[in-house]
Amino acid sequence: MIEELEIILETTSKILQKHVNHSLRQNIVSENTDILNLWNDIEKNGLPKISVKEKFGGYEIPFFSILPLIKIVNNHGTPLPLSETILSNYILSESDINPPNGIVTFASDTKNLQIKNNMISGEILSVPYLNLTKNLLIVHELNNVKKAILINEINGEIIHKKNFLAEPRYNIKVENLNIAEMKPIKNNIDFNFLGAILRSAQMIGAMEKVVDLSINYCSERKQFGRTLSKFQAIQHQISEMAVELSASSAALSTITELGLGEKNSNDTAILKIRAGFAAGKIIAISHQVHGAIGFTKEYELSYFTKNLNSWRNDFGNESFWEEFLGKRFLEKNNKNLWEYLT
Amino acid sequence: MSKFNFPFIKETNELSNLRKEVREFITNCINNNEFTPSPDAWVFSADPSFSKKIGSKGWLGMSFPREYGGHQRTALERYVVTEELLSSGAPVAAHWIADRQSGSQILRYGNEKQKSSIIPRITAGECFFAIGMSEPDSGSDLASVKTKATKTKNGWKLEGRKIWSTGAHLAHYMIVLARTSPASEKNRHEGLSQFLVDLSLPNVKITGIPDMTGQRHFNETLFDNVELSDDSLLGEEGKGWKQVVGELALERSGPERFLSHFTLLDSFINEFRNSLIHSGTKIVGKLISEIQTLRRMSFSVASMLQNGESPETQAAFVKELGNKFEKMMIETLREFSNIVPLHEWPNQLQNLFEDATLRIPSNSLRGGTTEIMKGIIARQLGLR
Numbered sequence: 001m002i003e004e005l006e007i008i009l010e011t012t013s014k015i016l017q018k019h020v021n022h023s024l025r026q027n028i029v030s031e032n033t034d035i036l037n038l039w040n041d042i043e044k045n046g047l048p049k050i051s052v053k054e055k056f057g058g059y060e061i062p063f064f065s066i067l068p069l070i071k072i073v074n075n076h077g078t079p080l081p082l083s084e085t086i087l088s089n090y091i092l093s094e095s096d097i098n099p100p101n102g103i104v105t106f107a108s109d110t111k112n113l114q115i116k117n118n119m120i121s122g123e124i125l126s127v128p129y130l131n132l133t134k135n136l137l138i139v140h141e142l143n144n145v146k147k148a149i150l151i152n153e154i155n156g157e158i159i160h161k162k163n164f165l166a167e168p169r170y171n172i173k174v175e176n177l178n179i180a181e182m183k184p185i186k187n188n189i190d191f192n193f194l195g196a197i198l199r200s201a202q203m204i205g206a207m208e209k210v211v212d213l214s215i216n217y218c219s220e221r222k223q224f225g226r227t228l229s230k231f232q233a234i235q236h237q238i239s240e241m242a243v244e245l246s247a248s249s250a251a252l253s254t255i256t257e258l259g260l261g262e263k264n265s266n267d268t269a270i271l272k273i274r275a276g277f278a279a280g281k282i283i284a285i286s287h288q289v290h291g292a293i294g295f296t297k298e299y300e301l302s303y304f305t306k307n308l309n310s311w312r313n314d315f316g317n318e319s320f321w322e323e324f325l326g327k328r329f330l331e332k333n334n335k336n337l338w339e340y341l342t
Numbered sequence: 343m344s345k346f347n348f349p350f351i352k353e354t355n356e357l358s359n360l361r362k363e364v365r366e367f368i369t370n371c372i373n374n375n376e377f378t379p380s381p382d383a384w385v386f387s388a389d390p391s392f393s394k395k396i397g398s399k400g401w402l403g404m405s406f407p408r409e410y411g412g413h414q415r416t417a418l419e420r421y422v423v424t425e426e427l428l429s430s431g432a433p434v435a436a437h438w439i440a441d442r443q444s445g446s447q448i449l450r451y452g453n454e455k456q457k458s459s460i461i462p463r464i465t466a467g468e469c470f471f472a473i474g475m476s477e478p479d480s481g482s483d484l485a486s487v488k489t490k491a492t493k494t495k496n497g498w499k500l501e502g503r504k505i506w507s508t509g510a511h512l513a514h515y516m517i518v519l520a521r522t523s524p525a526s527e528k529n530r531h532e533g534l535s536q537f538l539v540d541l542s543l544p545n546v547k548i549t550g551i552p553d554m555t556g557q558r559h560f561n562e563t564l565f566d567n568v569e570l571s572d573d574s575l576l577g578e579e580g581k582g583w584k585q586v587v588g589e590l591a592l593e594r595s596g597p598e599r600f601l602s603h604f605t606l607l608d609s610f611i612n613e614f615r616n617s618l619i620h621s622g623t624k625i626v627g628k629l630i631s632e633i634q635t636l637r638r639m640s641f642s643v644a645s646m647l648q649n650g651e652s653p654e655t656q657a658a659f660v661k662e663l664g665n666k667f668e669k670m671m672i673e674t675l676r677e678f679s680n681i682v683p684l685h686e687w688p689n690q691l692q693n694l695f696e697d698a699t700l701r702i703p704s705n706s707l708r709g710g711t712t713e714i715m716k717g718i719i720a721r722q723l724g725l726r
Binding site: 215218219229230232234235236238239240242243246247249250251253254256257258266267269270273274318319321322323324325326327329330331336337338341342 | 346347348349350352358361425429430604607608611612615618619622623624625626627628630631633634635636637638639642656659662663713715716717719720723724725726
């Protein structure tokens, strides 16, 4: 499987190198044929269903093992919800629902959701890339049972469209919309945990790019007769980015190796805290060392930093997970800290 | 920027059992009043009899070969043992440097006589070391050392001064970095060599320097034309720089870079558990996330050392993050005194806290300053 994954990672890099550039990111609409071509190549290689069961036409590679793929996709700044599709399809497949073809996005949150006669009404919030697809996954608790709900003809009133962030996001109000399929989710699938892991892996991919951009920029840009990289003040700032990034990557490798079991559920919290914290530092420092050029739309840094700002707030920010960790330790056991940690 | 990975390393059942064994031993020691847990114990708290006891348990020189009295265990096993000793504040200062770096350095570069005469004593907890790098005029700029070794008929003559030599007054040996030939114009790193110096030799003078806590661990070590035998040279003449860089990797990546004040955190949480449940879950969560990440990273470096890699840069990452964490931890505890005023803390906890507050500035100086760590990282990123 490792070899299989290696080949997939390599193929993916090639596809993304071929298609993704900064002008593509500035025109994320379904009419853009370049966007369509990119998606077609992605789909042709089976990437959307990489973690889907074989019986549904997937590769059945465990979701946690493909986190390096999520990193690569976001390291290239791919302006398509491939990461969202991979996670949605994984959850659908694990809930015994055959994932549809094409892009599948998910709702991070909902409000006043009502389900009656296989129809859904209410507000569906913070949906990435709703402009590119009709397929949507909602995870919703109904009579104490968590359900995966697939909608394949999403339609409704757009009540808010966020433009601050790089990827398009929508809040939408729906009324009596048909549900394509609804099934209970297995106990071991926790959407909030998986979402936090997904966003962290995306952040780490993007942060690697941001650090590289900063290193390259500072090595070329000259001021006071020498490149910025020769200034110790700059070197130290970039080192700080690298240090924070390496801590996040270490936290991610724990999840990639261990997955999400009973014993290591703290690792998701640790990962989201570290990645969110690192993102804050890295956004600030990368813009600082880039100067004004980094603040322009034309230069690609902002595409990544805007996304980082968005992802660090999804599925619980640092404070949310810090409280989660702290509460868990303080309330649920009487061990001393060292025993608990080991 | 994916050059510096810290692959996940799992703690096997065998390692967990070893951890349990060490923990039981320590609990017994504490129950029998053999030691009182203290902060920064790997620097300040030396107890040769405790070191000997640890040695007899087989927990010193753990990864050294059997033929030299070692135990041929893995760097990961050593990691687990050191974590347990540090987190309990055990008095490990006497043997710390010998076990952490000097022994490995001798095994790697030493000649047969050096190995067979010294390594078995290190593993027995009977032979202690001090570090001979810094000098009055050479701190961060280590390559500028002026201590000089000159070839004589029978060996070498050592002349110079080393400073901040922690524990030199208790140590038997010091590995001294000295100039054996002038630095070349192009390369200041040339012409340095390492020497294994017996501190009981004539003309070695060790003077204590009280630190700002009033305690003595610092020393100035004067070598006033000390006659060294021919085989005091450690490794190759002129290759001292390369050797010392490897030694620093051993020095920087261990759990002492983030567990120096763990006893304080532990006592703090035990004392204020109930208040923390109401108003401190977030800070406790933050601290847990930091410690666990550092443990994973440091453990990962141990595994790199085990595999014979040279993780100098990764070690700098761990040290830098660890130093930052310890400062943040003390600051976090200080902030908590808004909820329970400091003067209402139990005496012992107040002492631990004040002690840590006093000592914390040294954590990002010893073993290489923050600025040096960042410089190392920047170089590896291609910025220098």
